[in-house]
Structure formats: structure tokens, C-alpha cells
Amino acid sequence: MEQIGSFALALALALAAYAVLASVIGARQGKPLLALSGARATIAVCALISVAAGILVTLLLGDHFEVAYVASHSNAALPLFYKVAALWGGQEGSLLFWSWLLSLYVMVAIVTMRREHRALAPYVVAILAATQFFFLLLNNFVAHPFDLLGVAQASGPPQVFRPADGRGLNPLLQYPAMTIHPPMLYLGFVGFSVPFAFGLASLITRAKGEKWIHTTRRWTMVTWGFLTAGIVLGGRWAYAVLGWGGYWGWDPVENASLMPWLTGTAFLHSVMMQEKKGMLKVWNMVLIFLTFFLCIFGTFLTRSGLVSSVHAFAQSAIGTYFAVFILIGVLFTGWVLLNCLDFLKSENQLESFVSRESSFLFNNLALLAACFAVLWGTIFPILSEAVQGEKITVGAPFFNKVNVPIGLFLLFLTGVGPLFAWRRTSLDSLRRNFLIPTTGAVAVACIAFAFGARKLYPVMTILLGTFVLGTIVQEFYKGARVIRQKSGDTWAAALVELTRRNTRRYGGYVIHLGIVLIFIGIAGAAFNVDREADMLPGDALQLRGYRLVCQRIVEDDNPNYSSAKAEMAVYQDGRLLTTLYPEKRFYKASQQPTSEVAIRPRMKEDLYVVFAGMADDGKHAVIHVYINPLVNWIWAGALITLVGTGIALLPNKLPERAAAPVAARARTQDEVPV
Amino acid sequence: MKSRSKVIVALALLLAFRLSAANDSDAQFKRISQKLVCQCGCNYLLSDCPHLECPSAIPMRKQIRAYLAQGMSEQAVIEAMVKEHGMVVLAAPPAKGFNLAAWVMPFVALALGFFIVRRVLLRMRARAQTRSEAAAPDASLQAYEERLAEEIRALEEETAAKKDSKP
Numbered sequence: 001m002e003q004i005g006s007f008a009l010a011l012a013l014a015l016a017a018y019a020v021l022a023s024v025i026g027a028r029q030g031k032p033l034l035a036l037s038g039a040r041a042t043i044a045v046c047a048l049i050s051v052a053a054g055i056l057v058t059l060l061l062g063d064h065f066e067v068a069y070v071a072s073h074s075n076a077a078l079p080l081f082y083k084v085a086a087l088w089g090g091q092e093g094s095l096l097f098w099s100w101l102l103s104l105y106v107m108v109a110i111v112t113m114r115r116e117h118r119a120l121a122p123y124v125v126a127i128l129a130a131t132q133f134f135f136l137l138l139n140n141f142v143a144h145p146f147d148l149l150g151v152a153q154a155s156g157p158p159q160v161f162r163p164a165d166g167r168g169l170n171p172l173l174q175y176p177a178m179t180i181h182p183p184m185l186y187l188g189f190v191g192f193s194v195p196f197a198f199g200l201a202s203l204i205t206r207a208k209g210e211k212w213i214h215t216t217r218r219w220t221m222v223t224w225g226f227l228t229a230g231i232v233l234g235g236r237w238a239y240a241v242l243g244w245g246g247y248w249g250w251d252p253v254e255n256a257s258l259m260p261w262l263t264g265t266a267f268l269h270s271v272m273m274q275e276k277k278g279m280l281k282v283w284n285m286v287l288i289f290l291t292f293f294l295c296i297f298g299t300f301l302t303r304s305g306l307v308s309s310v311h312a313f314a315q316s317a318i319g320t321y322f323a324v325f326i327l328i329g330v331l332f333t334g335w336v337l338l339n340c341l342d343f344l345k346s347e348n349q350l351e352s353f354v355s356r357e358s359s360f361l362f363n364n365l366a367l368l369a370a371c372f373a374v375l376w377g378t379i380f381p382i383l384s385e386a387v388q389g390e391k392i393t394v395g396a397p398f399f400n401k402v403n404v405p406i407g408l409f410l411l412f413l414t415g416v417g418p419l420f421a422w423r424r425t426s427l428d429s430l431r432r433n434f435l436i437p438t439t440g441a442v443a444v445a446c447i448a449f450a451f452g453a454r455k456l457y458p459v460m461t462i463l464l465g466t467f468v469l470g471t472i473v474q475e476f477y478k479g480a481r482v483i484r485q486k487s488g489d490t491w492a493a494a495l496v497e498l499t500r501r502n503t504r505r506y507g508g509y510v511i512h513l514g515i516v517l518i519f520i521g522i523a524g525a526a527f528n529v530d531r532e533a534d535m536l537p538g539d540a541l542q543l544r545g546y547r548l549v550c551q552r553i554v555e556d557d558n559p560n561y562s563s564a565k566a567e568m569a570v571y572q573d574g575r576l577l578t579t580l581y582p583e584k585r586f587y588k589a590s591q592q593p594t595s596e597v598a599i600r601p602r603m604k605e606d607l608y609v610v611f612a613g614m615a616d617d618g619k620h621a622v623i624h625v626y627i628n629p630l631v632n633w634i635w636a637g638a639l640i641t642l643v644g645t646g647i648a649l650l651p652n653k654l655p656e657r658a659a660a661p662v663a664a665r666a667r668t669q670d671e672v673p674v
Numbered sequence: 675m676k677s678r679s680k681v682i683v684a685l686a687l688l689l690a691f692r693l694s695a696a697n698d699s700d701a702q703f704k705r706i707s708q709k710l711v712c713q714c715g716c717n718y719l720l721s722d723c724p725h726l727e728c729p730s731a732i733p734m735r736k737q738i739r740a741y742l743a744q745g746m747s748e749q750a751v752i753e754a755m756v757k758e759h760g761m762v763v764l765a766a767p768p769a770k771g772f773n774l775a776a777w778v779m780p781f782v783a784l785a786l787g788f789f790i791v792r793r794v795l796l797r798m799r800a801r802a803q804t805r806s807e808a809a810a811p812d813a814s815l816q817a818y819e820e821r822l823a824e825e826i827r828a829l830e831e832e833t834a835a836k837k838d839s840k841p
Contacts, residue, residue, distance in 0.1 A: 246722060249717060249718055362791060365788060368787065376779050377780075380767070387772055388772055390760070392773065393717075397708075398766040398777070593726040
């Protein structure tokens with residue numbers, strides 16, 4: 001079966017190469033059938049990679065430990081669900097998974113857009129197929145997933161060796177959110193290939209019109225949604241599984257996922273200027289290309305071993321291949337872009353600094369500055385070692401100090417930007433739109449200050465967050481009021497009708513609402529408290545209003561792991577609130593200990609309890625308790641952001657009066673004698 | 675009795691002092707461990723390393739507590755940890771020498787970006803002003819424009835009249 005998988009990957013590689021050549025030659029020599037055969041070849045590539053991925057999953061499910069990948073990332077006692085997830089648990093499998101997702105994206109892009117973008121299609125196919133070719137090169141020659149374990153013989157070829165059991169999946173990955181975190185991230189990373197291909201193809205063909213940018217924007221929105229989900233799921237996993245009470249450690253691999261998210265967000269904003277005003281064409285191209293290459297750079301960081309990270313795969317030579325791909329890609333796209341500057345020239349003009357155009361530019365400035373700060377902090381240790389010969393660390397204190405002020409500026413723009421008019425915003429409009437939200441924000445910030453919030457950044461976040469919330473609520477209220485006045489609908493119906501008439505705008509407001517909640521949730525971390533104690537059954541620990549009593553320690557054993565669970569009764573004002581069961585596990589196959597966090601989640605705060613281990617005497621359980629205010633606002637905000645993304649992608653509802661002139665014209669045409 | 679109550683008060687004060695000192699020590703430990711990084715390869719702050727039985731974080735934390743118990747200041751403890759583990763143990767590079775570039779560059783980039791955006795905005799506004807000046811009505815052209823509008827109106831009326839007169 002592994003031989004079929006290997007053959008499928010080899011054939012896919014050959015067909016990907018054919019797709020590139022056939023599409024380019026077909027387009028340049030005016031041979032549409034040849035170009036069409038190139039497009040169809042990518043569908044065959046998708047089928048072949050699907051076969052290879054399916055075979056690897058089958059091998060994992062069937063415990064074929066003679067396959068090196070299966071032996072390294074699975075074991076017999078692993079639950080079925082996690083055996084499937086092992087597909088993306090290691091280097092070779094995750095690269096095959098990447099190739100598979102890319103092939104699916106390519107197929108969808110070609111099938112849905114070939115008619116609409118006839119001139120662009122061959123070059124879009126060629127660029128996507130070239131990307132696919134690169135990853136298939138890795139699948140075939142550098143990170144082959146179907147290698148067998150062998151034992152060298154005195155004479156003749158090595159004999160295939162089948163161990164009795166595998167090493168198992170990393171216990172940290174045996175968690176539901178963790179199983180969908182990599183697929184979501186990959187759907188995000190891989191998806192940016194499509195806008196990249198469209199952008200580059202439009203330059204190569206000097207495509208007239210802006211239809212391609214509408215398509216590219218929608219693709220970017222979908223991809224951005226997946227990347228957002230992937231990042232948040234990773235944070236949720238870190239919070240619920242790792243047991244340090246936090247969700248973002250500014251790890252290099254975490255940063256690698258954030259950077260394309262920042263540039264993708266910048267693109268989604270500045271592209272509106274191109275759609276509405278034909279402005280910033282060169283800049284938008286730069287953003288699309290930068291986002292794609294940051295995705296590749298991110299996966300290069302994860303796999304090259306250049307930076308140390310909990311997320312990194314084992315160090316290998318694969319980094320060199322990514323570096324070469326990025327270099328060739330950047331040089332080629334840079335050359336194409338420079339050659340097309342005349343074609344991209346646009347009539348950039350605006351009447352006032354207080355306008356939506358300028359707010360978008362400052363929005364891009366803030367996002368790109370944050371991206372640069374993250375990139376700089378991530379690569380600085382490598383730079384420092386090269387220059388000074390000394391290893392240093394650039395960790396959370398650096399990233400927080402630099403990015404928090406930029407984040408607050410962005411939050412401010414989130415409130416003012418949508419309410420600035422195109423070209424010029426009058427003083428009267430400013431007063432009308434900002435008076436109530438500003439007043440409300442100042443009032444709430446004063447209340448927070450009176451209740452003990454004294455740190456500058458959290459108070460600023462509350463002030464600006466309330467301001468933005470106020471502007472969003474105001475926009476929905478104004479629009480829904482007009483609809484109610486005309487139709488007599490209820491508020492709920494009016495809000496739905498308002499949103500359906502302009503899904504992009506109001507979906508965008510919902511996304512902004514989600515982002516504000518995330519900011520406020522993050523600000524809550526400034527008020528975290530924690531306490532650690534060595535406890536015997538019967539001992540109590542007090543933290544703020546909570547009293548935790550260790551009732552007993554229960555031990556358990558199963559084929560996958562052995563565990564010790566602490567039964568912690570939680571009291572508040574003498575009343576039993578709940579019982580929590582933080583756990584310590586030892587996974588047998590991988591010989592790795594982990595902790596299972598126990599959380600009492602509430603919108604106001606989480607009570608978060610970790611069984612950190614046994615004390616030196618072997619009798620006392622080390623219990624670490626955290627109170628994390630507002631942390632659930634982050635997850636709620638993320639969910640709202642994704643809902644807003646879905647809304648923004650829906651087509652607008654056509655207003656009823658738009659249909660009337662069409663019907664009138666049809667009647668008139670029927671009456672006029674021919 | 676009086677001396678007994680004095681002893682009790684003295685003991686209570688001593689206990690309160692020791693408790694507050696312990697609290698101070700805990701706060702110091704937390705501050706120090708948030709400035710250092712665990713060396714097991716996790717990249718987490720020493721206060722946050724989640725690995726059970728971590729071979730790096732556990733001895734490092736014990737070492738810090740031992741230094742604090744000896745009466746060392748926070749700065750002295752940090753310097754001692756750097757001496758033992760190297761600069762890599764600091765969670766952020768010190769702002770001196772080449773490492774100053776780590777702190778300065780993001781703000782340099784932001785300032786440069788702000789300058790570029792400002793220039794772009796000024797150029798866009800100048801272009802708009804030039805365009806609006808160019809589009810200002812030229813008196814000599816106005817007469818021709820009025821004549822043109824009149825002729826178009828007359829043509830439309832003639833066309834409409836011809837349509838109405840057709841059977």
C-alpha cells in the first residue's frame with residue numbers, strides 16, 4: 001500500500017510539472033486546449049495526492065508500524081480520532097497534508113473561476129501548479145511519508161522491520177482543539193496561494209478591470225477566516241492544555257502565524273480603496289505577495305530548526321529548500337512588479353487628512369509596523385548570534401512593550417475609520433458620530449478607574465474598546481431605526497434587514513466587535529493573580545474570594561497513560577461552588593508527563609487549577625491556582641469575528657425597488673412593435 | 675501579665691513582619707522569574723514553563739529562592755543567573771550595544787512609516803487640489819457648453835415628436 005502512495009506522489013509531481021508547462025505554453029502560444037489540459041492536470045494532481053493522503057491515514061489506522069512515520073507518531077493504544085490527527089502530527093505527514101489542502105484549493109479555484117477569468121486562468125494555474133510542484137518535490141525527495149523501517153543485513157537489501165508498537169502521538173497534541181488547530185492554520189496559510197496567484201497573473205497578463213480584485217478579496221476573506229480560527233484555536237489549546245495560565249507566549253512559530261494575519265488584515269482594508277477609488281494598486285500587490293511569502297517563511301521557521309520552539313518539528317535540512325523557494329519567488333515577483341509599475345499607476349488623490357482614505361493608510365501603517373516588530377523580534381536572536389557570537393532571547397517582555405501601544409492605536413482606528421467619510425469628513429459629521437461614543441467611553445473608563453483599574457494600558461483598552469463598541473452600536477441603531485420607520489418591523493427584524501442589505505459593511509462591524517472583545521479579554525490579563533501550594537488531602541488554599549480544599553488524590557491507569565487526579569472542592573463565601581479535577585498524566589508510549597488543567601469558566605473570570613506535580617517529599621500535591629479575569633471574552637470575541645466573516649461573505653439582499661425598473665423595462669419592450 | 679502581653683505583641687509583630695517579608699519574597703521571586711526564560715527549549719518565561727518535572731525550570735526556580743533567602747537583591751539575583759546561564763537566560767535583551775537595535779528598530783520603522791504615509795497623503799491632497807483647479811469652469815468654454823446643451827435638448831424634442839406622430 002505504501003508503494004501505491006509513493007507512486008501516486010511521484011505521478012502527481014510529474015503532472016504538476018506538466019500543468020505548469022502546458023498552461024504557460026498554451027497561454028503564450030494561443031493554444032487554449034493545451035492550457036485547458038494544464039488546468040485539468042491539476043485536478044488529476046488533486047486526486048493523486050488524495051490517494052496518497054488516504055493511504056497514509058489507512059496505514060495509521062491499521063497500525064502499520066513498519067512505516068517509519070506511523071511508528072514515530074502513532075501507537076496501538078492511541079484513540080482512533082488521534083490516529084487520524086497523526087497525519088499532521090509530524091514533518092512528513094504535515095507536508096503531505098499541506099500538499100493535499102493546496103491541491104483542493106487549486107481545484108476549487110480552477111473549477112469556480114475559469115470562466116470568469118479566462119485571460120488570467122492559464123497563469124493562475126501555472127503559478128499554483130508551480131507552488132504545488134515545490135511541495136511535491138519535498139513530499140517525494142526530502143520528507144517522504146512512506147519510508148519503511150529497515151534492519152541492515154550482512155548481505156543483500158535491508159529487511160523490513162515492524163516494531164511491536166509505535167512511539168505514539170505527542171501527548172500535548174491529544175486534545176480536541178489541537179486536532180483542528182493545524183488544519184485551520186494550514187487552510188489559512190495554503191489559501192493565500194490563490195490571491196497570490198491571481199495578483200501575479202493579473203500583472204503578467206496586464207489584466208484590465210478590477211474583477212480579479214473582487215475575486216481575490218473574497219478568497220482572502222475566507223483564508224483570513226481560517227487563519228484567524230487556527231490562531232485562536234492554538235491559543236485556546238495553549239490555555240487549556242499547557243497549564244501556564246496563558247494563551248500566547250510569543251513563541252517564534254506563533255509569531256510566524258501572526259505575521260501573515262497582520263498583512264492579510266491590512267490587505268482586506270486597503271483593497272477597499274482600490275475597489276472604490278482605484279487607489280493603492282501597487283501597495284495592494286505588495287501586500288498580497290508579502291502575505292504569501294510570510295506564510296512560506298512561517299513554515300520555513302517551523303521546519304528549519306533555525307529557531308527553538310515547542311512547536312518546531314525536528315531540525316532538518318528542509319529549511320534550505322524553503323529558503324531557496326522564497327528567494328526565487330521574491331526575485332521573480334519583484335521583477336514582475338517592477339516591470340508593471342506603469343500599468344499599476346493609479347490616480348491617488350484625497351481632499352482631506354480627515355477622511356476614510358487616510359484612516360486606511362494609518363491602519364496599514366499600524367498593522368505593518370506590528371508585523372515588522374514581530375518579525376524583527378523573531379529573527380533578532382539569529383542576527384545577534386551572527387553579529388555578536390552570543391545567543392540571546394527576545395521574549396514576551398519585548399513583544400508586549402512594542403506591540404501594545406501599536407495595538408491600542410489600531411483599536412482607536414477601528415472606531416474612527418469606518419465613520420470617516422470618503423474624501424472629506426466635516427466637523428459636523430465628526431461631532432454627530434463621535435460625541436456619544438466618546439462620552440460613554442470616558443464614563444466607563446472613569447468607573448473602571450474608580451473600581452481599582454490603575455494600570456495605564458488596561459484602562460486605555462477599556463476606554464478605546466468602549467469607544468469602538470459605542471460607534472458600532474450607534475451605526476446599527478441608526479440604520480435599523482430608518483428601516484423600522486419605513487417598514488414598522490421589530491428591532492431584531494430591522495437589524496437583520498439592515499445587515500442583509502450591506503453584508504460587507506455590517507459584517508465588517510461584527511468583525512470589529514469581535515476584535516474589541518478580544519482586546520478587552522487580553523487586557524484582563526493585567527489583573528491575573530495566582531498562588532501555588534503543597535497540599536495534602538484536607539489542606540485548603542485561599543485566593544481572593546475562593547477557598548479550595550484538596551479532598552483526595554485519585555490514581556488511575558489505562559493502556560495509553562497513568563494518571564493522578566486531585567479532587568478540589570471550591571468554596572466561595574462558605575458555599576460549595578463546584579469540584580474541580582486537575583490531573584497529572586504520564587503517557588506510556590512517549591514516556592512524557594503532562595498536566596490536564598481544570599477550569600471553572602465564567603465571563604467575569606476563570607478559576608484555573610493545575611496539578612503541577614508532587615513535592616520533593618512525594619506526599620504533597622503541588623497545586624497551582626490562577627484567577628484569570630475576562631479571558632473568556634477572547635474566545636467569545638473570536639467566535640463573533642468568525643460569524644462576522646461569514647456575514648461579510650454573504651451576497652447582499654437586493655432592495656425591492658431595484659427589481660421594479662427591470663420589470664417595467666421588460667413590459668415596455670413587450671409593448672413596442674418590432 | 676504586662677510583660678506577657680508585650681511578648682505576645684512582639685511575637686505577633688514578628689510574625690506579621692515575617693509574613694510580609696515572605697510576601698515580599700514571593701513578589702520578588704515572581705518579578706525575577708518573569709524576567710528570565712526557562713532553558714529547556716520551551717521559550718516560556720521561567721514563571722510560566724508548564725513542563726512537569728522540567729529539568730531546567732525547577733532547579734532554576736530553586737536557585738532563585740536560595741539567592742533571595744541569602745538576602746541578594748533582585749538585580750544581583752538576575753546578574754548571578756546571567757553569569758551561570760549566559761545572556762540567553764534574559765527574557766529580553768538589555769538595551770545596550772548591538773542589542774539596543776532590537777528595541778529601537780520597531781519604533782524607527784514606525785516613525786519612517788508615519789513619515790512615508792504623511793508624504794503620500796500630502797501628495798494625494800496636492801493632486802486633488804490641482805485637479806479641482808483644472809476643472810474650474812473656463813468662461814470661454816461655458817458659452818459652447820450652453821449651446822451644446824441647447825442643441826441636444828432640441829434634438830431630443832424633435833426625436834420624441836417624430837415618435838409620437840408615427841402611427
